[in-house]
Amino acid sequence: MLEVNLHRNPDKSRNGQKGEFNGRLVHLREVVKTYQSSAGTFTALKGIDLQVESGAFVSIIGKSGSGKSTLINVITGIDRPTSGEVIVDHVHIHALNEERIAIWRGRSIGVIFQFFQLLPTLTAVENILLAMDYGGQYPAAERPERALYLLELVGMADRAHRLPNSLSGGQQQCVAIARALANDPVLLTADEPTGNLDSKSAEMVFHLFENLAQAGKTILMVTHDNELAARAQRTIRLADGRIVDEFTNR
Amino acid sequence: MVERNFHSNTSEARRKAAAWAGEPQPLIDLRNVVKTYNSLAGSVTALQGIALQVYSGEFLVVTGKSGSGKTTLVNMVTGLDRSTSGEIWVAGAPLHRFSTEKAAKLRGKTMGVVFQSFELLPTLTVLQNVMLPMDFARRYLLREQRQRAMQLLEQVDIAEHARKYPTALSGGQQQRLAIARAMANDPAILVADEPTGSLDSATATAVIDLFVDLVRQGRTILLVTHDKDVAKRGSRIVTLSDGEIVSSEAKGGTHA
Numbered sequence: 001m002l003e004v005n006l007h008r009n010p011d012k013s014r015n016g017q018k019g020e021f022n023g024r025l026v027h028l029r030e031v032v033k034t035y036q037s038s039a040g041t042f043t044a045l046k047g048i049d050l051q052v053e054s055g056a057f058v059s060i061i062g063k064s065g066s067g068k069s070t071l072i073n074v075i076t077g078i079d080r081p082t083s084g085e086v087i088v089d090h091v092h093i094h095a096l097n098e099e100r101i102a103i104w105r106g107r108s109i110g111v112i113f114q115f116f117q118l119l120p121t122l123t124a125v126e127n128i129l130l131a132m133d134y135g136g137q138y139p140a141a142e143r144p145e146r147a148l149y150l151l152e153l154v155g156m157a158d159r160a161h162r163l164p165n166s167l168s169g170g171q172q173q174c175v176a177i178a179r180a181l182a183n184d185p186v187l188l189t190a191d192e193p194t195g196n197l198d199s200k201s202a203e204m205v206f207h208l209f210e211n212l213a214q215a216g217k218t219i220l221m222v223t224h225d226n227e228l229a230a231r232a233q234r235t236i237r238l239a240d241g242r243i244v245d246e247f248t249n250r
Numbered sequence: 251m252v253e254r255n256f257h258s259n260t261s262e263a264r265r266k267a268a269a270w271a272g273e274p275q276p277l278i279d280l281r282n283v284v285k286t287y288n289s290l291a292g293s294v295t296a297l298q299g300i301a302l303q304v305y306s307g308e309f310l311v312v313t314g315k316s317g318s319g320k321t322t323l324v325n326m327v328t329g330l331d332r333s334t335s336g337e338i339w340v341a342g343a344p345l346h347r348f349s350t351e352k353a354a355k356l357r358g359k360t361m362g363v364v365f366q367s368f369e370l371l372p373t374l375t376v377l378q379n380v381m382l383p384m385d386f387a388r389r390y391l392l393r394e395q396r397q398r399a400m401q402l403l404e405q406v407d408i409a410e411h412a413r414k415y416p417t418a419l420s421g422g423q424q425q426r427l428a429i430a431r432a433m434a435n436d437p438a439i440l441v442a443d444e445p446t447g448s449l450d451s452a453t454a455t456a457v458i459d460l461f462v463d464l465v466r467q468g469r470t471i472l473l474v475t476h477d478k479d480v481a482k483r484g485s486r487i488v489t490l491s492d493g494e495i496v497s498s499e500a501k502g503g504t505h506a
Contacts (some may be wrong), residue, residue: 078372078415098375098413111373120330120369121357123350133385134374161350163330 031084062238110180135183170201283336311484329353362432422453
């Protein structure tokens with residue numbers, strides 16, 4: 001296996017080694033999220049308190065509609081809490097406007113989706129370069145080399161110049177993970193990353209997350225698969241918009 | 251009116267002669283396009299020798315059942331997949347001879363593509379999603395990009411949502427956003443693959459109304475759909491079955 005070196009500067013990395021940094025990377029205080037629609041109001045999150053240490057691999061489980069995706073979305077700033085505080089890497093993201101959140105997210109968070117969300121008109125490597133263009137964390141001259149390195153890391157180097165529609169679902173998700181790593185984010189979030197994959201591809205993708213966790217990445221993953229969830233260090237169970245259970249695995 | 255001779259035998263020499271004589275040239279010209287997929291289960295021929303021309307200002311709808319070859323046709327025209335044989339000319343350029351990279355350049359210059367599931371980037375705002383293709387084409391200066399993106403959002407009637415994220419929009423609004431993004435670099439052709447496939451019927455009608463408006467403003471559209479009500483709105487309707495064109499009907503008969 002490749003030596004995993006994800007950081008711009010491994011010596012000074014904020015989360016390069018577990019235990020080195022004792023601060024909480026993610027801190028949610030009394031987070032409530034209410035949606036208004038013509039059918040009435042719906043409260044998806046009912047006062048969530050959550051802390052995630054740097055370097056942790058946390059799985060989030062719960063039935064459909066329990067608030068898992070909403071929880072991930074308020075942490076990435078894709079959704080805004082109705083009340084409460086969301087602090088990620090010392091940034092109070094609930095206080096930023098949408099454009100600032102987009103800039104912050106591009107640099108700080110790698111977001112992985114169930115349906116990959118690669119741009120179909122760009123090749124694998126171009127999808128990663130795009131994320132680097134937006135993140136602006138690496139000088140333009142270093143980007144192609146890093147993009148290819150990341151594809152190698154996820155086992156997709158030989159498919160760098162292929163369009164997403166010529167790749168299998170599992171391969172597309174590997175490319176999406178490489179894209180999420182593009183700007184060396186402090187946090188990776190994944191919403192049902194194996195939900196659209198057969199069991200063999202799901203294992204390949206999950207194993208990739210395990211390797212990243214071992215390399216010191218902080219990972220928050222929503223999954224409906226309890227067996228996979230149990231392989232994370234810590235599992236949080238949501239029901240009806242509340243954290244109802246929390247346990248350390250192994 | 252139904253076209254009888256579906257297989258064009260136009261040679262390159264005839265094409266050039268026609269251009270020289272001032273005859274209208276098709277924006278998209280498919281000549282005997284065959285696409286065969288090989289898999290462990292054997293080979294499947296998705297397109298069996300398609301001849302099809304799309305002219306400037308047309309609203310061409312390709313319809314047919316699931317598995318008839320519609321999406322394969324879109325992938326050929328946009329260069330997102332390669333044909334097994336045959337020729338694909340886009341705006342006078344031989345797309346079938348191009349590498350993935352060169353095809354991407356041609357696509358970026360001439361086409362906007364709209365997909366069934368929108369394919370927006372969820373981590374960028376509505377405005378940023380529209381500006382994204384402009385970054386690639388470098389046709390507009392940075393300060394023009396924002397202004398142009400806002401104009402496009404106004405055109406598709408979602409300017410008020412410019413600073414939101416795509417997930418905060420309804421399905422119909424997300425598809426309007428995808429259409430605005432497709433028009434980012436002012437392409438000659440819009441290609442849409444089942445653009446109403448993820449929408450309820452009222453929302454679908456509104457999205458098709460938008461396409462009709464764009465055609466009135468001079469845009470050329472190639473739209474693929476399985477929905478007969480959507481198909482009826484085209485200026486010409488081509489029906490695919492088992493990878494072959496089985497009928498071609500024009501309203502007004504201009505290009506039939």
